[in-house]
Amino acid sequence: MTPRRRIIPIFVPHAGCPNACVFCNQKRISGSLFPASGQTVEDALCGLPDGSGYELAFYGGSFTAIPVAMQEELLKAAQPAFARGAVSALRVSTRPDAVDPRTLERLHRCHVQTVELGAQSMDDRVLACAGRGHTAEQTRQAAGLIKASGFQLILQMMTGLPGSDEESDIATAREIVKLRPDGVRIYPTVVVKDTPLEEMWRAGQYREHTVEDAVGLCARILPMFETAGIPVIRLGLNPTQELSGGAAVAGAYHPALGELVRSRILRSRAEELLSETPHGKEVRFFSPPRLLSAVIGQHRDNLTYLQQKFGLERIEVFPEVGEELRLADAAEK
Numbered sequence: 001m002t003p004r005r006r007i008i009p010i011f012v013p014h015a016g017c018p019n020a021c022v023f024c025n026q027k028r029i030s031g032s033l034f035p036a037s038g039q040t041v042e043d044a045l046c047g048l049p050d051g052s053g054y055e056l057a058f059y060g061g062s063f064t065a066i067p068v069a070m071q072e073e074l075l076k077a078a079q080p081a082f083a084r085g086a087v088s089a090l091r092v093s094t095r096p097d098a099v100d101p102r103t104l105e106r107l108h109r110c111h112v113q114t115v116e117l118g119a120q121s122m123d124d125r126v127l128a129c130a131g132r133g134h135t136a137e138q139t140r141q142a143a144g145l146i147k148a149s150g151f152q153l154i155l156q157m158m159t160g161l162p163g164s165d166e167e168s169d170i171a172t173a174r175e176i177v178k179l180r181p182d183g184v185r186i187y188p189t190v191v192v193k194d195t196p197l198e199e200m201w202r203a204g205q206y207r208e209h210t211v212e213d214a215v216g217l218c219a220r221i222l223p224m225f226e227t228a229g230i231p232v233i234r235l236g237l238n239p240t241q242e243l244s245g246g247a248a249v250a251g252a253y254h255p256a257l258g259e260l261v262r263s264r265i266l267r268s269r270a271e272e273l274l275s276e277t278p279h280g281k282e283v284r285f286f287s288p289p290r291l292l293s294a295v296i297g298q299h300r301d302n303l304t305y306l307q308q309k310f311g312l313e314r315i316e317v318f319p320e321v322g323e324e325l326r327l328a329d330a331a332e333k
């Protein structure tokens with residue numbers, strides 16, 4: 001994976017989307033009401049210093065399914081900034097059934113380096129329930145084509161979609177690992193206002209994927225990618241005023257979801273270390289300083305949980321330079 005650049009996002013909400021996926025309302029998720037034009041791109045790039053090397057990213061729609069003339073207008077508007085080094089790479093986000101060699105060739109000509117593909121699930125039944133309109137096999141084929149054409153591939157997956165369960169989401173993660181993307185984004189399902197999913201949830205046809213559900217499940221999924229050497233570049237929807245202000249009506253919306261998941265993984269590690277500790281003990285953990293707050297948990301949740309679960313008299317955590325969370329042995333107490 002190339003080093004991360006500062007990204008300038010340009011939103012093309014629902015542009016090119018052939019159907020409405022049940023969970024999606026890009027106008028509420030991105031906060032942008034209208035798709036960008038070439039002028040929007042020029043305006044976004046005009047003040048950037050030469051050589052500043054930003055990455056321009058088109059999000060919120062199905063870029064390669066937008067009419068070709070519009071794709072070219074958007075990409076060409078970025079070329080002067082590319083020529084003077086203000087932009088050093090372009091990125092587009094699209095859907096698996098809108099990828100073919102001709103389209104990829106056009107992206108290459110316009111200096112696109114990264115293609116993000118919304119896989120969402122690798123279970124055809126879940127894809128159908130979510131109204132995605134493509135199959136898992138189309139995702140496999142598109143991912144192969146993108147990589148074979150020399151692009152960086154980012155795959156997006158969701159947890160908690162209608163029709164899914166923990167095991168199908170774990171199976172999706174396993175399938176995505178096999179596709180060897182350069183990075184993944186994990187989006188636990190949020191019930192967004194004015195979507196078919198909101199209607200399904202209000203009608204009792206969909207049980208929300210709560211923050212707690214997402215934290216427990218993602219604490220199993222995240223290590224699968226990390227063990228495979230695949231960076232997780234985003235976990236959870238980007239917090240926005242719109243979502244925090246009421247557009248996220250239910251589901252796994254939390255502004256610090258990634259942190260909660262990492263904290264849960266560390267709690268599990270602490271549970272393993274404490275598994276043989278008799279009740280009534282006083283224990284001390286030593287943690288790498290960068291992990292200290294995640295070990296403790298929001299509102300000291302992890303420490304309270306561990307103290308109650310193992311009947312501890314007292315539990316404390318101290319910073320210590322090192323890589324691993326460590327339980328102090330008796331001699332150190």
Ligand code: SF4
Nearest residue numbers: 017020021024060061
């Ligand atoms: S999830 Fe992607 S393909 Fe589906 S409606 Fe939203 S932007 Fe379009």
